[in-house]
Amino acid sequence: MPHAKDPQRELFARQSRVRGLMLGLAIGDTLGAARGRLPAGGPLPAGVSTQLACFTAEGIIRAQVRVHHKGICHAPGVVLHAYSRWAHLQGIARETMRRRWNPYDHKPWPDGWLAGVPALAERRGSAPATVTALSRIEQGEPGMATASRGCHALTRTLPVAATGPAGIAQAAALAALTHGDPAAQSATAHAVFLARHCLTHTPVRPDEAVREALHTGLTALPAEERPVTEQEHALLTAALRRAIEEPAHPGHLARLAPDPTAPAALLGAVYAAASFPARTDIRAALTFAAGAPDGDSVACVTGALLGAVHGVEALPTDLIARHELAWVLDTLARDMTLELDDSPSGMEYVPAWDPHWWERYPGW
Numbered sequence: 001m002p003h004a005k006d007p008q009r010e011l012f013a014r015q016s017r018v019r020g021l022m023l024g025l026a027i028g029d030t031l032g033a034a035r036g037r038l039p040a041g042g043p044l045p046a047g048v049s050t051q052l053a054c055f056t057a058e059g060i061i062r063a064q065v066r067v068h069h070k071g072i073c074h075a076p077g078v079v080l081h082a083y084s085r086w087a088h089l090q091g092i093a094r095e096t097m098r099r100r101w102n103p104y105d106h107k108p109w110p111d112g113w114l115a116g117v118p119a120l121a122e123r124r125g126s127a128p129a130t131v132t133a134l135s136r137i138e139q140g141e142p143g144m145a146t147a148s149r150g151c152h153a154l155t156r157t158l159p160v161a162a163t164g165p166a167g168i169a170q171a172a173a174l175a176a177l178t179h180g181d182p183a184a185q186s187a188t189a190h191a192v193f194l195a196r197h198c199l200t201h202t203p204v205r206p207d208e209a210v211r212e213a214l215h216t217g218l219t220a221l222p223a224e225e226r227p228v229t230e231q232e233h234a235l236l237t238a239a240l241r242r243a244i245e246e247p248a249h250p251g252h253l254a255r256l257a258p259d260p261t262a263p264a265a266l267l268g269a270v271y272a273a274a275s276f277p278a279r280t281d282i283r284a285a286l287t288f289a290a291g292a293p294d295g296d297s298v299a300c301v302t303g304a305l306l307g308a309v310h311g312v313e314a315l316p317t318d319l320i321a322r323h324e325l326a327w328v329l330d331t332l333a334r335d336m337t338l339e340l341d342d343s344p345s346g347m348e349y350v351p352a353w354d355p356h357w358w359e360r361y362p363g364w
Contacts (some may be wrong), residue, residue, distance in 0.1 A: 024307025033301030052156035066363035133178035243274035270300030
């Protein structure tokens with residue numbers, strides 16, 4: 001018999017898994033950058049993938065706000081605006097960004113609450129293809145992208161998994177804003193699709209939830225609008241099978257993820273996540289993933305997949321408590337889930353139930 005609080009409980013359950021994806025991504029990124037060896041105390045710095053993922057999540061929310069109020073929206077353009085705010089905070093092509101987004105200086109910019117977070121203005125590693133492309137923003141979206149196959153196209157786009165089928169279809173387009181290589185765009189689309197299955201999978205065997213989610217995702221992948229090639233599908237399937245048959249083998253991880261590219265980050269993460277399917281093994285999984293040749297990207301994606309399956313409560317509390325962007329990531333995850341579930345800022349003919357939402361997430 002349905003309970004009156006079932007919708008509220010379902011929302012909390014969805015929030016837990018989206019929060020798990022966002023915070024898992026972040027602690028994986030940080031642990032990977034440290035090659036699995038974190039200092040005993042003090043704050044843990046965010047990586048550049050985490051910073052960019054924050055702005056992806058904010059862009060998703062603002063795109064949804066625009067849809068509710070205007071009825072139409074080019075989501076990649078709204079997310080590009082979000083990345084431009086990150087670039088401005090970082091001191092990248094500031095005048096170019098201001099000319100593009102606020103040419104007449106007629107309102108405060110960058111706007112929205114996220115632009116006021118000091119840690120997002122700190123340099124936390126390099127994202128050369130993203131920076132190069134954003135510096136070309138006056139050339140327009142088609143002319144911006146570099147030829148890069150780099151991992152940041154994928155790692156920063158993972159929050160799109162929370163949006164459902166319509167948003168997932170935009171994953172490759174978000175990667176293409178800065179990374180022109182087709183393999184980077186495909187790997188991004190496939191990673192987001194698998195992350196979506198991790199967010200929504202109901203396990204038959206809880207101790208096999210990760211492997212089940214990845215298996216069902218890989219089974220469904222060939223039917224997607226952006227189809228996977230036979231070779232891509234074979235590599236992903238082989239990575240999952242290898243994790244089941246020979247888990248946590250450093251040599252296998254190094255061969256699957258030999259470089260800092262988007263396809264390598266995805267293959268390495270599938271192997272690492274499936275090598276440690278138990279809810280209690282997340283720390284071990286992230287430490288193992290951090291040992292990949294490019295530990296940042298592999299651990300980042302591994303953390304997102306595991307957090308999405310198990311929920312935020314399963315993540316190592318001591319790492320979350322020390323992470324400099326934990327509150328920011330948690331707030332974005334909650335707000336993204338809330339915006340997709342309801343419209344706090346109202347709609348064209350529906351009043352807002354949160355009068356400050358538009359100020360926090362202006363719809364452009």
